[in-house]
Amino acid sequence: MVQVSERRPVGRKKLAAILAAAVVLLSGCSPLDESELKRLALPIAGSDRSEPMWHLWLGAWITTLVVFVVVFALILYAPIRYRRRRGEEAGPSQIRYNLPIEVLYTITPVMIVSVFFFHTVQAQSTMLEDVENPDHTIEVVGSKWQWTFNYLEPEATDGETVYDQGDTEHLPDLYLPVNESVEFQLTSPDVIHSFWVPEFYFKMDVFPGSQDNSFTMTPNREGTFTGRCAEFCGIYHTRMLFNVHVVSRDEYDAHLEELEEAGQIGRPQGPSEATKIAGTPDDRGE
Ligand SMILES: [Cu+2]
Incomplete structure (x- = not known):
């Protein structure tokens, strides 16, 4: 019989x-x-909601690295420590149905998932905190396959609601003033879409029907970003792009006045050229 020497588990130290x-x-x-x-593959953060998401992401990386190192070390350790030695015929003794090990295998992943779950719920509730009396309100209409942005009663136009939406020549533009809170009201006339600006570390589904989603957020870094639809909504889902411009308050007001002068006044619930794709001159809709 081969003597199996005592195993040394990975110590707490x-x-x-x-x-x-x-x-x-x-x-x-x-x-x-x-x-x-150093950003761990995330875009450069651009909103007041980025921090909780960042901490969740960082924690997930630390956990993943620890699990990786422990598992990889065990994979290397086991065949070296328990290899068949010269003079041994049978090799190390085979073990099965080892209850403590089976319990360990089961409990460890459950614990890891529980900790992830706890921190996910915590991050989510911080990110969804509403701001009382937000500085601006914008209605976002996601539709096959374009976006419409209705600026509800802005000061710059003396309360006249103005809008911007994609057409077959242009992607729609969403202007936001830096360091001012915005409430986004999300709605759709057709199927479920998802409003996503990667730099804000935030996305939320856009539902048709009576279930309107909304959230508040403060963009805190000026720049131009690309927004996307993050819910597979149909054949041209990947073309549902929009430009996000986070600008100074003066530039924001000037843009809304431009929309007013261009006659883009009102609150359309979907594009005038529905089912066509923004930014393409040809008609590939159905
Ligand atoms: Cu979509």
């Missing part, structure tokens, strides 16, 4: 050391860093 190394490795990371690596 070692686990703490791995955890500390992961934290040190990731502590140089920031959602505002120029380097994509």
